[in-house]
Amino acid sequence: MVWFLFWSLLSIQAEDGASLHGSINPAGRCHYTFTVASPQESSCPGGDIKSEMDGVLSRLTLLEALVSQLLAGADGGTGSKGGEDVQKATAHVTGERNKLQQDNAYLTQQVRELQRRLEEQNREAESLKQKSCEQTQLPGGSQRDTRPVSGTYIDPVHDLANGSYQEMKAEVTEVPASQLILDGDCGDLLSVGDPVLHRKADSITGKYGVWLQDPEPRGPHYTKKTVWRIDAVGKDIRQLFAYEDLDQFSRGFPMKVVVLPEPLESTGATVYRSSLYYQRKRSRTLIRYDLDSESVASRSELPGAGFHGQYPYSWGGYTDIDLAVDEQGLWAIYSTSEANGAIVISRLDPDSLAVGKSWETTIRKNTVANAFMACGRLYTLASYTAANTVVNHVFDTATGVRRPVAVPFRNRYKYNSMLDYNYAHRKLYAWDNFHMVTYDVRLGPGSR
Known part of the structure; x- marks a missing residue:
């Protein structure tokens, strides 16, 4: 005792x-x-062993x-x-x-x-620091005379002597934004951040177009940092501009200009595994163009797909066939006469372009402004002109169920003509009235 x-x-x-x-x-x-x-013994006042x-x-x-x-x-x-x-x-x-x-x-x-x-406070502070980095934009300033010299293409929007840009670049290098992506985060879309401007087109051909990065490059010549751009206004769209990274893209110096063998239509193209996937002009033919060999690798008809203004998004632009990429592969977003204008989703073989499986939704394609795929789910945008709009529908291919949602989304420049998801960078890429912007996205835990 x-x-x-x-x-x-x-x-x-x-x-x-x-x-x-x-x-x-x-x-x-x-x-x-x-x-x-x-955690630090020295931080405890009065920590005297003798006492x-x-x-x-x-x-x-x-x-x-x-x-x-x-x-x-x-x-x-x-x-x-x-x-x-x-x-x-x-x-x-x-x-x-x-x-x-x-x-x-x-x-x-x-x-x-x-x-x-x-x-929680530490995470919130990190998030605020990230937003601070992302909202830093290039200063406007006056444009310099950038006429071509000796036949070399020079993009009109650049300024090598811009000290403010160099200063901003050093700041971003010193405090990089966090890009942590957890393997389990492939559930529903929770939020979309504010748009971050990377580039503004300088001519009418750049009112709308396609710009993106390859989430999974496989060839020896290009990386995830490579930026691809197509100005989609014109009668014969064939030029594909390649930039080494976002810095070069922002300055306006393409490292290469690829001339496509066949013209493309509208803003539905995408880049995946070192290939450009696009719809041939005035047809339902899909083309896979190998970017390393610079040749057509495969082509295929998309059965029953409307084209050239039959079933576009609400903004028009011959956006009948929209190709997209996410964690699960390559997709086509389109409609058919059998679906009466409702969105059809088909998963495509990235090599042969053959249709694997298709889902018919109840979402009218001409009632939504744009769409993208993320984690096997289709998301649609309510408006392309409203400054403050929402992602308004989600269709899950795993369950075949469509649900209404209301995730806030900003069209800062009020004419959003292209919207694509990049799962490697966990961002949305958009072309908004001459402006090329990105949005950070946050996804919930995966439920599959």
Whole structure:
């Protein structure tokens, strides 16, 4: 029983690095001490080892005195009285221990809650820092004379002597935005960030078009950083501009201009696994153009697909066939006469362009402004001109179920003619009234 009293009075140990100690001070009163381990010992003021040892010695002295009194009472009095004293002391110690354990549990819970709040604040601070980086834009400034020299193509919007740009670039390099993507985050779309401007077209041919990056390049010549751009206004659209990265894209110096063997139609093209996929002008023919060999690798008819203004998005532009890429592969978004203008989704073989499986939705294609695929789900945009609109429908190919949603979306320049998802960078790429922008997206945990 003495040893039980010794260990009960000495300390009550807490979990997760926290401890609660009870002792009797020289005045005869109970004294409790609650201790939480610090990540840095130097940050704990008053952490003197000698004072802790003095406290332990003091408690041991009091404990020895108490044990001596109990033993003396047991020897000098009757056996029953000594037993009663021991029982009373035991009950008192047990009650104190129980109370201390309850207090310890409560304080431990409070510590965990404070740690959780601290982690949330750190995440929020990181998010704010990321938005601060993303909202930094290139300064407007005046345009310089950029006429072609010796037959070399020079994009009109650039300025090598722009000191402000160089300063901004250094800042972004020093504090990069976080691009952490968890494997389990492939569920529903939770939010779309504000648009970040990367480039503005300089002529009427750039009112709308296609610009994107390959999420999964396989050839030796291009990487995930390579930027591809097609100006989609004109009678014969064949030029595909390649930029080394976003910096070169922003300055306006293409490293290469590829002339396609057959013209494309509208803004439904996409780049995937080092190939450009596009719809041939005035037809339902799909073409896979190998970017490394610069040749047509395959072509295929999309059965029953409308084309050249039969089933476009609400903004028009001959957007009957929209090709898209996500974590699950290559898709075609279109409609047929059998579907009466409702959106049809088909998964395509990326090599042969053969149709694998198709889903017919109940979403009228000409009632939505644009669409994209993410995690096997189709998302549609309500308006292409409203500055503040929403992603208004989602169709899940895993369940075949369509649901209304209302994820806020901004058309800053009020004429959004292209919208594509890049799963490698976890962004949406858009062409909004001469302006090429990206949006950060946040997806929920996967449920598949």
